[in-house]
Amino acid sequence: MNYVILGAGPAGVTAAETLRSVDSQASITLVGGEPEPPYSRMALPYLIYGKIDEGGTYLRQDPTHYDQQRIRYVTGRCGGVDSRAKELYLSGGEVIAYDKMLIATGANPIMPPIPGAHLEGVETCWTLEDARHILKLAEKGSPVVLVGAGFIGSIILEALYLRGCDITVVELAPRMVARMMDETAGGMLGRWCEAKGVRVLTNTRVTNIESGPESGPRLSVGLSNGQRAPADLVVMAVGVRSNTGFLVGSGVKTNTGITVDDYLHTTAPDIYAAGDCCEGVDLSTGKPDMLAIQPVAVEHGRIAALNMAGHRHRHRGSLNMNVLDTIGLISSSFGLWQGAQAGQTAKVVDEGGYKYMKLEFEGDKLVGAQCVGMTDHVGMLRGLIQTGFRMGGWKEKLLAAPERLREAYISVAQGSPTAGPMSPHVNTPRAGFHGGASGH
Amino acid sequence: MLKALVIDAGKCTGCKQCEMACSLENEGEFNVAKSRIRVFDFHTEARFVPYTCTQCAEAWCQQACPVNAITTDSMGVKVVHENLCVGCKVCTIACPFGTVNYNASTGKVIKCDLCGGKPACADACPTGAITFQDAEQGGFDKMKIWAAQSGNAATHEGPNTPKASQAAGTGH
Ligand SMILES: Cc1cc2nc3c(=O)[nH]c(=O)nc-3n(C[C@H](O)[C@H](O)[C@H](O)COP(=O)(O)OP(=O)(O)OC[C@H]3O[C@@H](n4cnc5c(N)ncnc54)[C@H](O)[C@@H]3O)c2cc1C
Numbered sequence: 001m002n003y004v005i006l007g008a009g010p011a012g013v014t015a016a017e018t019l020r021s022v023d024s025q026a027s028i029t030l031v032g033g034e035p036e037p038p039y040s041r042m043a044l045p046y047l048i049y050g051k052i053d054e055g056g057t058y059l060r061q062d063p064t065h066y067d068q069q070r071i072r073y074v075t076g077r078c079g080g081v082d083s084r085a086k087e088l089y090l091s092g093g094e095v096i097a098y099d100k101m102l103i104a105t106g107a108n109p110i111m112p113p114i115p116g117a118h119l120e121g122v123e124t125c126w127t128l129e130d131a132r133h134i135l136k137l138a139e140k141g142s143p144v145v146l147v148g149a150g151f152i153g154s155i156i157l158e159a160l161y162l163r164g165c166d167i168t169v170v171e172l173a174p175r176m177v178a179r180m181m182d183e184t185a186g187g188m189l190g191r192w193c194e195a196k197g198v199r200v201l202t203n204t205r206v207t208n209i210e211s212g213p214e215s216g217p218r219l220s221v222g223l224s225n226g227q228r229a230p231a232d233l234v235v236m237a238v239g240v241r242s243n244t245g246f247l248v249g250s251g252v253k254t255n256t257g258i259t260v261d262d263y264l265h266t267t268a269p270d271i272y273a274a275g276d277c278c279e280g281v282d283l284s285t286g287k288p289d290m291l292a293i294q295p296v297a298v299e300h301g302r303i304a305a306l307n308m309a310g311h312r313h314r315h316r317g318s319l320n321m322n323v324l325d326t327i328g329l330i331s332s333s334f335g336l337w338q339g340a341q342a343g344q345t346a347k348v349v350d351e352g353g354y355k356y357m358k359l360e361f362e363g364d365k366l367v368g369a370q371c372v373g374m375t376d377h378v379g380m381l382r383g384l385i386q387t388g389f390r391m392g393g394w395k396e397k398l399l400a401a402p403e404r405l406r407e408a409y410i411s412v413a414q415g416s417p418t419a420g421p422m423s424p425h426v427n428t429p430r431a432g433f434h435g436g437a438s439g440h
Numbered sequence: 441m442l443k444a445l446v447i448d449a450g451k452c453t454g455c456k457q458c459e460m461a462c463s464l465e466n467e468g469e470f471n472v473a474k475s476r477i478r479v480f481d482f483h484t485e486a487r488f489v490p491y492t493c494t495q496c497a498e499a500w501c502q503q504a505c506p507v508n509a510i511t512t513d514s515m516g517v518k519v520v521h522e523n524l525c526v527g528c529k530v531c532t533i534a535c536p537f538g539t540v541n542y543n544a545s546t547g548k549v550i551k552c553d554l555c556g557g558k559p560a561c562a563d564a565c566p567t568g569a570i571t572f573q574d575a576e577q578g579g580f581d582k583m584k585i586w587a588a589q590s591g592n593a594a595t596h597e598g599p600n601t602p603k604a605s606q607a608a609g610t611g612h
Contacts, residue, residue: 010506040506046526051547052507056526060508295504295534302503323529330542332533375532375542377478383536406480409538410489 001026003308004096006078006088007104007243008032010040010294011275013059014301015102015308016071022309029096030066031088032075033105036128037063041106042294044131045159054128078105081250083268100270100308103247103258104301107240107276107292112147116209121218122234125156134233137218140164142232145221147206149176151322153237154189160235161198161327168199168229170206170221172238180322180333184347185372188354192329201225209234240292242277255279257290262314264304272308274300283317283386284335284367291320319386323378329354330375335385336360336368343367344395346402359402364395380409389413442516443574445552445559447490451569454479454488461564465555467543474543476552477561477570490561490570493518493539493552501551504534519553522546 003019005012008030016030032038043057055061066073076090087097109124111117123133138144142165146157149171160167169176175186176193190200205224212220217230242257251268253259257279264272264280274280275297279288296318306313323332339345340362347358353373360368365388369381384391391398394408459475467474477492495517502510502518509524510531520540527547531540540551552559554572562572 014503042506042528042530043526046528052526056507056524058507061524294506294530298503321533323533325527325529328544330529334533375529375544376473377538377541378533379535379540380538382533383538386536406538407482410480410482410491413537414489 002097002099003027004029004031004088004098005102005104006031007106008038008073009104009106009275009297010059011297011301012102012104013038014298015104015274015305017069018302018305019309020069020071022306022311028070029072029074031078032073033077034127034129035075039128041126044125044128045155047131048134048159049162057128078246080246081252083251083271086270102304102308103271103273103277104275105243105277108243109236110239110241111236112238114206114209119209119211119219121232122209122236124236134235137233138163138165141166143217143230144233144235145170145229145231146235146237148237149200150237150239151177151180151324154324154326156235156237157193157198158325158327161196169201170204170223171202172205174202176200177324181331181337181370184349185331185356185370188351188356188372189326189329189331192354193326196327242290244277263307263312264300264315265307272304274304280315281317283319286317291318293322319382321382329373331372332378333370334368334381337370338368340367344399346399348402357402359398361395364391365389366391377406380405383413384409443572445492445554445562446571446573448569449489451567452479452488452490453567454481455566457564457566458490458561458570461560465560466550474550476550493537501531501535501540504530506530515557517554518551520549520551522548525549
């Protein structure tokens with residue numbers, strides 16, 4: 001069997017390794033679209049503020065890893081796919097034939113059509129090459145305009161802050177991270193950043209970018225509030241679009257991402273898709289959606305590979321979840337954080353202390369959550385939501401006191417501490433996560 | 441032979457010696473907030489439950505790590521490599537048991553690694569609520585012990601197992 005994996009991000013690399021683990025004989029080719037070893041985009045912020053060097057962004061550290069796994073790694077841009085001839089074409093002219101192919105080409109940042117967006121000094125923060133540019137353009141004290149305060153924009157914000165840049169954030173929405181958290185949480189993040197000396201301009205648009213004056217910073221950024229902001233660097237983080245342009249005419253159907261079935265198979269024979277480029281099922285809604293996050297890319301990669309190798313493995317959906325560190329204020333959101341229709345909400349807010357927790361219930365199940373300023377054991381939220389445990393009597397207790405989450409988790413997911421499951425000798429069989437921590 | 445922490449919450453008196461021992465062993469300070477094992481206090485019931493990572497086979501934390509900073513050692517233990525961890529915290533939300541935590545003073549995550557084979561919590565526990573035992577005793581491997589205790593551990597469960605095997609809940 002000849003497997004070809006297009007895209008060497010977390011989805012592609014996980015898929016290649018999974019294929020090798022279930023098929024020792026197959027030929028496996030992994031194609032990366034950039035002249036780099038396979039690396040992780042989400043490690044780029046840590047490169048920007050000097051926590052790691054380039055090697056620290058690599059998905060696998062051992063340089064012989066791919067050889068050892070007998071995964072042929074090549075780089076080149078794919079310009080087209082012929083699903084009848086079962087070939088893909090790289091821009092250098094190379095033709096790669098496949099028996100089964102995985103598309104894992106991820107997403108690309110959107111460049112908004114702003115006059116002057118092509119000027120030198122206007123960058124996205126998406127590739128290793130982008131990060132190298134940013135490192136060159138922004139020094140300690142450099143004025144930087146960051147366009148977009150969504151989840152990824154906010155991560156970039158922290159990196160630029162820790163690099164020592166003087167930051168102005170321009171966000172169209174009325175608050176930061178508007179698609180990850182509510183007004184209370186977004187408001188806290190905004191106030192926190194301002195207290196740290198970052199200018200946060202919400203409800204504001206960039207109208208144009210011009211070259212700066214001879215003596216001053218490289219660029220001058222026009223804003224919808226009538227002001228101009230000087231900048232050595234403008235970073236665009238206004239959203240992403242799946243990377244599927246090369247599929248036109250290939251028979252692979254795309255919507256906002258590549259359309260896949262429950263086995264991550266596309267509409268073309270023997271072609272699968274995984275990660276940011278595809279629309280897998282969102283566990284919370286049961287509907288296809290682009291969940292452009294690292295854990296989903298890995299889940300997809302693994303499941304798609306198992307299906308390619310003939311091990312039928314249904315993807316029942318991925319949970320949307322994010323964790324964000326905004327200059328030391330850590331927040332997270334899970335599942336239906338906006339709440340369910342006719343659902344119930346529990347919350348505790350401490351505006352001054354920058355602490356917030358909100359739980360969303362549907363019936364007696366937890367379906368969504370948001371946290372600011374709390375990190376201990378937050379994974380339990382994922383556990384409860386993903387598993388769909390019935391909270392029973394604990395729901396009322398949590399509605400009254402959401403901070404009792406840990407007790408609720410132990411009781412519901414691990415069994416009541418009074419009952420058998422917590423002791424080494426157990427009688428009541430129960431479903432749920434096996435092995436989950438204590439008492440097992 | 442694989443060994444595992446076995447916790448008998450019924451014997452726990454809430455003295456928190458395990459938390460102290462863990463933070464001293466791993467962080468060099470008495471700071472229970474940095475302990476990798478935590479004793480949960482059921483206020484209204486005056487009950488205590490020690491809680492930590494069981495080194496689960498599925499290793500959700502390991503799969504979620506973007507830079508391969510969590511690996512499985514020969515004992516099946518999931519170990520965080522501090523030199524590689526960038527502190528992104530994705531593992532802390534990915535672990536459905538909530539047993540990987542962020543340590544703001546180092547900017548890295550921490551989780552139980554069984555102290556490299558000699559867990560300080562078990563040594564420190566005065567009541568036998570936490571013991572370190574052969575996972576294969578009586579012909580059971582680690583998974584089978586879990587199976588006996590949790591009811592369904594024999595099935596392979598991961599981030600995406602079909603609903604039927606994971607739809608859970610109390611009183612099902
Ligand atoms: C700055 C930043 C911070 C982030 N932070 C987080 C975070 O904290 N948490 C989180 O969950 N997610 C985060 N993400 C998102 C996360 O990085 C992505 O979800 C993840 O990388 C998706 O993996 P993937 O394998 O689907 O695609 P990608 O990682 O995008 O990999 C795509 C691969 O396809 C290749 N490719 C693309 N087009 C072609 C072509 N035509 N021909 C050949 N090859 C091609 C690319 O070169 C690359 O190798 C962040 C992203 C960025 C940029």
